[in-house]
Every structure is written in structure tokens, then in C-alpha cells.
Amino acid sequence: MKVGDPVEVYSSFExxxxxxxxxxxxxxxxxxxxxxxxGALIPNTTSLRDVRPATQHHH
Known part of the structure; x- marks a missing residue:
């Protein structure tokens, strides 16, 4: 993945x-x-395993 790519972030809490x-x-x-x-930055580094490319959901 590269800068600007849309992603989904995993929440271990939720x-x-x-x-x-x-x-x-x-x-x-x-x-x-x-x-x-x-445009708010998430303060901590997000682990490689907790980021995946965003998917397009079709309903």
C-alpha cells in the first residue's frame, strides 16, 4: 500500500x-x-496486520 490509499483499520477492542x-x-x-x-491523524503507528485495503461494498 502507498500514501493516499484508502484503507480499513482493525479495532482489537471492538x-x-x-x-x-x-x-x-x-x-x-x-x-x-x-x-x-x-483529515485527523491517528496518533499511534498502526500495525501492518491492522490495516487492509478498503473494499467497495455493493448492496
Missing amino acids: QTWSSGFEISDIRDGGYGVRRTHD
Whole structure:
């Protein structure tokens, strides 16, 4: 994945994947992640295993 890619982030607390994020930067051991709706950066590095490419859900 690269900077700007839309991603889903896993919450171990809720045990769910959440959409609405993008890669802000690439770091040692993971990614910097930003919420797309307001541009807010998630403060910690997000582990490689907790980020996946966003999927398009068709209803």
C-alpha cells in the first residue's frame, strides 16, 4: 500500500474493521493513518496486520 490509499483499520477492542481511513505515511512496523472525513491523524503507528485495503461494498 502507498500514501493516499484508502484503507480499513482493525479495532482489537471492538473486533471489527472500520472504513474511512487512508495511509498518511509509511513507518517502521506499520503506517500512519488519517481519517478521511476530517483529515485527523491517528496518533499511534498502526500495525501492518491492522490495516487492509478498503473494499467497495455493493448492496
